[in-house]
Amino acid sequence: MKLELYQIDAFTNQIFGGNPACVVPLQEWLPDTILLQIAKENAVAETAFFIPKDNQFQLRWFTPDIEMDLCGHATLATAHALKTILNHKENSIVFETLSGDLTVTIEGEFYTLDFPSRMPIPAELPQIISQSLSIQPKEVLKSRDYVLVFESEEDIKNIHINRSIIDQINLDPGGLIITAKGTNSDFVSRFFTPQSTHFEDPVTGSAHCSLIPYWAKELNKTNLEAFQLSDRVGHLYCEYHGNRVKISGQAKTYSVGHFWID
Template sequence: MKLELYQIDAFTEEIFHGNPACVVPLKNWLPDEILLKIARENAVAETAFFIDNGNTIHLRWFTPEIEMDLCGHATLATAHCLASILNYQSSRMVFQTRSGELTVEVKDGMYYMDFPSRMPEKSALPDIISQSLNIQPKEVFQSRDYVLVYESEEDIKNIKIERSVFDLINLDPGGVVVTAAGTDSDFVSRYFTPQSSILEDPVTGSAHCSLIPLWSSRLGKDKLFARQLSERGGELYCENKKERVIVAGKARTYSEGYFRIE
């Protein structure tokens, strides 16, 4: 069987930046174990598989380890693949996913993703997470992910993870996001996933489902600009809409090709 494969850098205007995702169009669903093996072979943070049903698009996301409930950068990459490579005829895309119906609007090279809001609640920091961090947060929240708020952007840049301790944490399918107010953005973040082949996710759209309502309430504004401070870096244009959030960004195609499975 010969399948198309596209690799796209999301939340960036340049290749080798943002978060790389692989996108695989399908006609019919393959067994989950095959989808997982393909994701492992691709060896990026997420591989998106989709079937275009006409009015809606069935979309699933796989890391090299598990199927995810929500993934921002691979959704953006899929929308970019459809719009810029596969000549999708509408500027509005409707995806059916494990997180319900998600829409993406395409305008002037920007992809506006309509995601569920996940306002985090005050929480205690588990000792195992605390022991894995070289700098301790000033506040702790939790939704799907633990959200650790720090004093400054410099703290976020300087955070180091003791992986031998961090990998003892079981947050399937969540992770730990560290965040602070930005110097040339409204807020910054980094995202870490325990027991994952990729410890630090370059740009994490789904984490902004919690970061947007949190920072919107703190800064008193609904439209925000965010940066993720990974080595590759990424830029996110955000809007708080109470029950929903808009997470927007750009993308660039890195590669187009095929692969075969027996």
């Protein structure tokens, strides 16, 4: 079977920036074991698979390890592939997903994701996580992911997380968000997933489902600009709408090709 494969850099306006995702269009679902094997072979943080359904699309996301319930950058990448490679005519795309119907609107080079809001609540930090951190947070919260708030952007840049320690805890399907008020933006963050193939995710759209409501409340504003401070760096424009958040960014196509499975 010959299948198409697109690799897209999401939440960036330049190649080799943002977060790479693979996008695979299908006409019908393959077995989950095959989808996971394809994601492993692609060796990026997420592979998105989609099939057309009526006037929208069914969308699923796989890391090299598991199927995810929500993924921002691979959703943006899928919308970009539909619009720029597959010539989808509409500027609004609806995806049917494990997290409900998700809409992506397109305006120029920007894609805006309409995602659920996940306000984090105060939580206790597991000792394993605390022991792995070279700098301790000033605040600990949790939604799907742990959200650790630090004093400064420099803390986010300079922190060391001892993977041999933190890998003793399994947070699937969640992860660890570290965040602080930004120097030249409203807030910054990084995202880590213990026991996963990709320990640090370059840009994590789904993490902003928690970051946006938190920082909107802290900064008393509903429109925010954010950077994810991985080596590849991600740039996100964010809006808080109560039980929904909107996350906007750009994308660039890295490659278009095919692969074959038996």
